[in-house]
Amino acid sequence: MYLYGASGHAKVIAETLKENGIEIEGVYDDDASLQSFGNYPFLGVLNTSNKQQEFIISIGKNINRKKIASHLQVSWGKAISKYANISDSASIGNGTVVMKGVNINADVNTGNHVILNTNCSIDHDCIIEDFVHIAPGSTLCGNVFVGEGTLIGAGSTVIPGIKIGKWCMIGAGSVVTKDVPDNVTVFGVPAKIIRRIV
Numbered sequence: 796m797y798l799y800g801a802s803g804h805a806k807v808i809a810e811t812l813k814e815n816g817i818e819i820e821g822v823y824d825d826d827a828s829l830q831s832f833g834n835y836p837f838l839g840v841l842n843t844s845n846k847q848q849e850f851i852i853s854i855g856k857n858i859n860r861k862k863i864a865s866h867l868q869v870s871w872g873k874a875i876s877k878y879a880n881i882s883d884s885a886s887i888g889n890g891t892v893v894m895k896g897v898n899i900n901a902d903v904n905t906g907n908h909v910i911l912n913t914n915c916s917i918d919h920d921c922i923i924e925d926f927v928h929i930a931p932g933s934t935l936c937g938n939v940f941v942g943e944g945t946l947i948g949a950g951s952t953v954i955p956g957i958k959i960g961k962w963c964m965i966g967a968g969s970v971v972t973k974d975v976p977d978n979v980t981v982f983g984v985p986a987k988i989i990r991r992i993v
Contacts, residue, residue, distance in 0.1 A: 798822045798853040801832040805853035811874040857944045
């Protein structure tokens with residue numbers, strides 16, 4: 796497995812892969828000034844977009860993962876912690892990472908290049924589109940829809956049946972009790988729109 800992005804997020808992905816006995820062949824990053832990344836082979840800037848080995852984009856920022864995924868022609872791997880609890884009926888997309896303590900219940904559908912971060916809980920029948928990040932300790936109750944590129948901030952709760960639009964930001968610790976349109980930041984208990992994202 797190769798990682799694209801030498802970041803703190805990459806450290807956690809590396810540990811998750813190590814748990815499962817998956818060797819990291821190397822780490823790439825666009826920052827040409829970097830010289831190393833922990834104990835893993837640091838390979839510098841990726842100079843070709845046509846590699847057959849499996850990759851994971853190890854970058855936390857959602858829009859950056861989308862940009863990278865759109866121009867790389869590679870096979871996408873997954874990093875799923877053996878300390879996560881995942882229903883047999885759940886579907887997890889390519890390039891997605893699932894950290895320690897995550898719970899994914901029945902008939903959850905997770906898109907590509909999603910981050911399900913430490914100790915988040917995804918209940919039955921949730922749909923999570925591509926490039927979403929569910930931050931540590933967040934809870935999605937049943938039948939929640941999360942649109943492409945949205946960030947659910949740490950410790951947030953989304954009540955059952957809510958639809959959250961694309962490229963939103965849900966502030967940490969928020970409780971989402973109403974549907975959220977595309978491209979907005981919401982925050983609070985209950986969460987309210989505080990600004991539009993342009």
